[in-house]
Amino acid sequence: MxxxxxxxxxxxxxxxxxxxxxxxxxxxxxxxxxxxxxxxxxxxxxxxxxxxxxxxxxxxxxxxxxxxxxxxxxxxxxxxxxxxxxNSKKLPGITSPEKKERVKKLEWVSNENRLKSKDKISKKKAGRRGPVGEW
Known part of the structure; x- marks a missing residue:
């Protein structure tokens, strides 16, 4: 009405x-x-x-x-x-295979960047210690 x-x-x-x-x-x-x-x-x-x-x-x-x-x-x-x-109810959607593949790729790239960062920090700290075992 x-x-x-x-x-x-x-x-x-x-x-x-x-x-x-x-x-x-x-x-x-x-x-x-x-x-x-x-x-x-x-x-x-x-x-x-x-x-x-x-x-x-x-x-x-x-x-x-x-x-x-x-x-x-x-x-x-x-x-x-x-x-x-x-707006009263949010229904779950269906994720396309392309989107799933893209997310996997992004996760892989993120993990590689994390490992590179860890390795860089590890080398920096190792350089501060000096030579090991040679006195």
Whole structure:
């Protein structure tokens, strides 16, 4: 359900126009209404994580008044809803074989650099000791 509201009366882009024109959009969606449209994994995460838009009654209330256009604010509300659902749960991705090979190569290079650094430090310290066994 989308509803509109009057401007707040505070200074905003557009000056006095905010007092004359209703451009704010508010989206109120009960979680039960979203259930058939959202995968169960995301629905459980939404309830568990309790996004800032979730009310105590179980409704998602999202509003936007950032634009002078009510249509743009309505679209922004739907985008915020979409982002709230998507960001509620991170799903593991599949790593490609190319990426796995690249990581192995980077690990090998890193290990070689570490060994070279150790050897350099070892030689530097050995040079400080002087000759061994010749007195």
């Amino acid at each position: 989308i509803s509109t509201g009057r401007g707040t009366g505070f200074a905003s882009p557009g000056g006095q126009n905010v007092n004359k024109v209703s451009t704010k959009a508010t989206l109120r969606v009960p979680l039960a209404a979203l259930e058939p449209h959202i995968p169960k994994v995301f629905m459980e995460a939404l309830v568990e994580n309790k996004p800032k838009y979730l009310t105590d009654t179980g409704d998602l209330v999202i509003s936007s008044d950032s634009s002078r256009s009510q249509l743009t604010n309505t679209k922004a509300c739907w985008e915020k809803l979409y982002q709230a659902v998507i």
